[in-house]
Amino acid sequence: MTNPSSPIADLSYRGYDGPLRVQSVRWWVIALAGLKLAVAKKGFRTVAVVACLPHLASAVMLYFSASAPSGLQAALFSGPESSRYATLLFKALEGQLLWLFVIAMMAGPGSIAADTQANALLVYLSKPLTKTDYLLGKWMSVFLAVYAVAAGPALALYLYCLFSYYDDGFLKNEPWLLVRMLVACAAPASVHASLLVGVSAWSKSPRMAGAVYAGLVFVSFFIANVYADIRFRGQRDQGIVYRHLSVGGVIKGSAQNVYDITLTELVGRRRRRELPNITQVQLPPPNRRLLFGMWATLVVGGTLAARARIRAVEVVSG
């Protein structure tokens, strides 16, 4: 047990008699490790920067709108005064939803599937951890990765608005905007984290988990929108609930409900040899109870599916 070239002089085995922390914080150790592994990927950092662009664009538009004609300002702030910044933040979040999905796909599919593939559950469950510690740690690692990318630029935009428009009644008109923003950013993070740990726990490899989850997101989005378009003949303001019957729809609808805003959208219908007939349609948030019910179903369902799969391990074969 002696190696003269070793930088550690005493290579004999010594016991550890230092402190051992209480059990309650161990999920945080797992969450932090997952987060570190995700952030260590160059692709993750690149996508995180790209995901900030919608908020940056909003800030740039706000900056230039101060000296712009009133018509442009009206176009930018299409909602009522009481929700103009909420609308701005929601649209920025809507603009980054695809990137948040990519972030989730980088952090989530391997969360449990990679452990299963490498038999890491043996390592985890032979330590003083409960299944809940393990699951919570994995869930939080995905949640925090998505939430940080969603909430970071949103908070920066909020602070920019606060310092620039404080005198214009920013806080007075929308006093709960900060809370709404922080809660709305949790919508994509919670749904992606729950569904991804659920899918990951039931997959044999991270690649398989990623493919299944991507399929779930895109297929549900496609079916919900095609069904709503066929049933309501392309009327965007009709069948709003049906348009939100997908993973992405639940995320978007939940965020819109949290911000409590009605969106306006310009819809153009072109007839033969005529100029398009452009109309403005109002898109209110989908039924709140129904949406939050669907959100809770996805979050609880995904988490329970993962919990059902994580079992006490085979310690010895033979």
Added chain:
Amino acid sequence: MTVATIENLTIRYGRKVAVRDLSVTVPAGCVGLLGPNGAGKTTLLKALLGFLRPARGRGTVLGCDIAREGLRLRQRIGLMPEIDCHIPGMNAVSFVGYAGELCGMPPAAALQRAHEVLEYVGLGEARYRNIETYSTGMKQRIKLAQALVHGPQLVFLDEPTNGLDPAGRDEMLALIRDISHGKGVNVVVSSHLLPDIERTCDQVIVMQRGQIVRQGQVAELRALTGTQFDVELRVAAPAFAAAVQARGATLVREMGNQYRFTLNGNSATEVGRMLFECARVSGAQVRGFRPAVRSLEDIFLEAME
């Protein structure tokens, strides 16, 4: 001194009873757990780790109740699993440090301890390499390191020499012997390789069909009743065996040209004189004889009968 006590333990997997009324005391030191496939070693280790809730009976490991204090118990236990296992994407230092943190060590202490343990198991040079690039022998060592990082009082080693070359096997057995003798770490080695158990363990527990069929100090179990001698002839000679038996000896075992006899009350000189006399009478040629020693394999095979 004992590290674990199991009393009348019954464990069921659904309707199937895996272990019925098992009672065992695991002594301190290095203990070998032997048994054929399906003997209940897995279930016993699972129970000792606090993974299984007993249908009946009770047990304590290091003073912790296995049914109610699983977390406290696992904080004081280390497990080196049989199969390859690691946390994907980590190098050795991160992995072992992470394992320490999972046991509740502060991050700085876990990192320092990871370096120490990796040096101890002989992975000091490769500590910054990704574990996925490790050879089988290195993976065995890293599993031992993660089991030792938090300074457990009891370590379960499951097939610790699996996949190791002879030199690697010797080093692993030396490590096991080192930690289990004078370092305050109790070790339970589960292995199918009897020579490994023989080289590292002071005590053995032999299991069959969910029951303990033999337990004790290896030295005591290897001790023989009466005086037994192994005799090797040039060629097998039944007449020689008959001549020896005619002089009051008992034939214990016959394998080709090798015989084992029990000779009550005879000194080595008398035995030698008697054996050569029998050889002369039967026309056999004695190549050698020596006092017999029972191997662990003998003990194991006897226990299985």
